[in-house]
Amino acid sequence: MHDYSLIWLIPFFPLVGFIVNGLLGKKIGNEKVIGAIGTLAIAASFVVSCKMFFQLLGDVEKTHEVILFSWMSVGQLQIDWGFLLDPLSALMIMVVTGVGSLIHLYSNGYMHGEEGFYRYFAYLNLFCFSMLMLVLGNNALVMFVGWEGVGLCSYLLIGYYFEKKSAGDAAKKAFVVNRVGDFGFLIGLFTLFWALGEHGVWTFQFTKIAENAHLLPAGGVVVTVATLCFFLGATGKSAQIPLYTWLPDAMEGPTPVSALIHAATMVTAGVYMIGRMNGLFSMAPDTMMVIAIVGAATAIFAASIGLAQNDIKRVLAYSTVSQLGYMFLAMGVGAFSAGIFHLMTHAFFKACLFLGSGSVIHAMHHAYHKAHLHDDPQDMRNMGGLAKKMPITFITFFISTLAISGIPGLSGFFSKDEILWWAFSSTRGGWILWLIGFIAAGMTAFYMFRLVFMTFFGKQKTDARAKDHVHESPLVITIPLMVLGLLALVGGWVGIPAALGGANRFEHFLAPVFEHAQETYGIHSQHSLHAFEFPLMGCSIGIALVGIFLAWIMYVKNPELPGRLVARFRWLHTAIFNKWFVDELYDGLFVNATKRLGRYFWKGFDVPVIDGIVNGVGWLVQGSSRVLRFIQNGQIHSYAMTMVLGMVVIVAVYVFK
């Protein structure tokens, strides 16, 4: 007999951590204690998650709902505080609490000496709580609690250095852009609620939605509109076109935050949401096509921007947007399990990359601080040759770079290749989608190795005065790097495809969640194309090697080549370097237009019309108060007193007579 009733402990521990550090952190004051509380809180929920995960592995029944208590019950509508544990959510809690624990540990070192240390850990715990609610919720509203909660924590953590105006602006941008997405989520949710309600089913519960989805016509307008709205929500949270612009700005936050929230967990919420409602999405082929196209477009678009950035974190940020694009591409072609697989491997290698970059930034910052310099510690043009100075950081970083570039044997290879294969062969895929993903894979290998070469290889370009102060980070930082590096290396081995002689245990594990919809709506990879599997795999390995080779030529062999190329293709470089001017475009289209419209309303409507009315009323008041004054010439106090006493007398007389 398997018992899952203690599942509530998983989000509960981080919540306790948040409350303790949030309320008492300032009083505690001691960094070690605060850090221990925060880290132990998430580690405890990792332990519980492991228990639940392995329990589920050995269980025949794969879907369990645990209801804590009723939230709102009105009329026929019943909303609970309930959790849903199935292979999908079990996997997610492992990723969130596992990677989360490592990043908490890392933060102890990275945030050392920061003012507001307790605030940081409180927010980080609150984030983990929200993310776990998002993942575990058994109905869309509990998921929305988490959905908004992670948005809030992201807002608070991006704005962590709140004295900096750029941080405040970035935080606000993130929240408002996310709110546009949330609006989509809510509209989608209510459309579904209303449409199912027409058939007498009033519910927000995922299992009930899945059970009753067949009441709605597959491919019909309602399902398409609802899923498109949900997808709008996903583009906000997961930084896809058109709502991706907030993520690169979000790098204003501390680096571990970028690793946890803006790479490994929160930004994957959109992918998870589609996975959670895969039955519904499968019913809407048009939406799926939109998702696949948006995903592929984002993958190549963001990768192209990543080619020319010089800020180490910005390169990684665009890389994240691009990799998320791959996940959406997978979801769009119906390769749900491949998408979730990439979500997991990406969590490993991208968290490792961000933490590695954090280690570098930490070292650079430290060195500049020692040398009393104010250079930018995130600019790769000031780095180079760090491999010898920071060997552990370098090795783990290098492994993760190989993984993201799709070098065979590493985690990223298996997941990315499965996505590309499905994009090509799925009944909902097409060779164009594969081609886009294929080119983006080459770009990925190029920009990642460009980053590695500029940072770790060649001569150290750091200012001579700071040069010798650069050294490896302490153990508390390098241990998480080593664990994540190892995961980036071997994490993909659970999903080795049958074509390579593996068992693809990952796909089988998730099958109970996705199989039904895939079978019902005929989503599978086409048998007639299976002959292409090996050649395509060869192609993607080939283009990764080409990307690496180009990066080597340009940044190691011939370091002056990039400058010549930039001079030759100045317009292209300007466009890429300035992120294709999308921010400027949005500013012009939405932000400035709104401001102008607001000003127009204000000057054109509010001042003459509303104020006119108010003044008219004022005039009326003055006129009538003259009349009132005439009637009411007594003193105000005595007038009130008469009313009061009169009231008392009337009440008293008639009640007690």
Add this chain to the structure above:
Amino acid sequence: MTSFPVLTSLLLLPLAGTGLCLLFRRKPDLCRALTLATTLVMLALCAWVFCQQPDAAGWYLREDYPWIERLGARFTLAMDGLSLLMVVLTAFLQVIAVLISWHQKKHPAFFYALLLLMEAGILGVFLASDLLLFYLFWEVMLIPMFFLIGIWGHGRRVYAAVKFFLFTLAGSLLMLLAIIGLYLLHGKQTGDYSFALEALKHTDCGAWEPWLYAGFMLGFLVKVPVVPLHTWLPDAHTVAPAAGSLDLAGLLLKTGVFGILRFAFPLFPQSAAASLPLLAFLALVGLFYAAWCAYIQGDVKRLIAYSSVSHLGVIMLGLAAANVLALEGAILLMLCHGLTTGALFALVSMLRRRTGTRELAKLGGMWQEAPIFSCFFLFFALASLGLPGLANFSGEILVFAGTFQVRPLWGALAVVGVVFAAAYILRMVQELLWGERPAGRPWPDLTTLEVVALAPLVFFTLWLGLYPETFLAHLHLPVKILLEQAAPLVAAHGGLP
């Protein structure tokens, strides 16, 4: 049920307190203690009633005494689930109001006396089951507020007080006409001249119905307030003292919505049903117009006042959707809005006491300066923008769900308001809490007393957000009865549940 006249004592206690305050006006400390004691006893009484079960017809308590017999008016008080929640909210917020005006310097005795008098008036409105009695309390409630604004306000207080008084008076005079009209019609038809609500519900008003309904509604809509009848509210709020703003936002506005649910809808179901699209239109216009106005305000208090109008738009939309979900959501949202907006107003008053200004342009960096204040402010601001898990969200989500059941388009438009709320609330949070603090005198953080006053609000904001069942349980029966009595309301939307 005991024979102890609980409802009558709920009215007499604050009146007695008023009398005592005036009696001991030379001893402000005693007055303050008396006032706090009175409000606490009231709260205890309400908590006791809250734990009771209603009878089959939905009444917790009913008390009926003869009053002006010649007119057929009786002193009838009745409490069902709806009035129970409103009464509990009143009793609760009034304790907070006393706590946040603890250091009242100007005419303290008179101030506390007025607070208690206002409590009596508001409770009377929520409890009266006789139209004449209701009208009496409706007017009594205005007077203390008029003086609170006019005497203890800041800035253009007399202008604001008179504006407030005239707007609401104009509305309520129309309502009085409608009450008399209904009374006469009913009397003529049945020969029984009575102001009793239960009796009047069965009046056949014929061609008069739309006019009588309009009279009632105008009185209520001014109070809500619905755009374009709202312009008194930002002025009144801006100048009102802390306790005044708290009562205004938390309680007075609720009397309007309450009146619609208790009187206008059940008395005139046909006209009410016909007016629902118009109500929805006004609600949506108000929601957006006020949100946009909030966005451009430079004065924090005015900003919150507009946000309050915007929230009332959601509540009105719930009324216009008129089904179980939307109505229960709207009533729940009334409680939530009372707590969160009330708390924000209290915080802004505390802010002004420290900084001497409420202009966003002159503020900033509060987080460094006063972290406890900032935490409270952020908490209530987030609750106000509808963060799930906190109070407003549970009400809003029910209203949206209910609206989608009958009119998906209205619902979709209302959800757009979510984005607007985020925009103006975040602008306020960013300009007030973050960034650099302007140079000048230091701003001390909250005192223990202020934290004590705010902590219960935090507690109930969480409670309403996480487990609104406690409160919803009292609403199922009254909403069901309302929808049965006003059957045309349901039919208006094609008989959906």
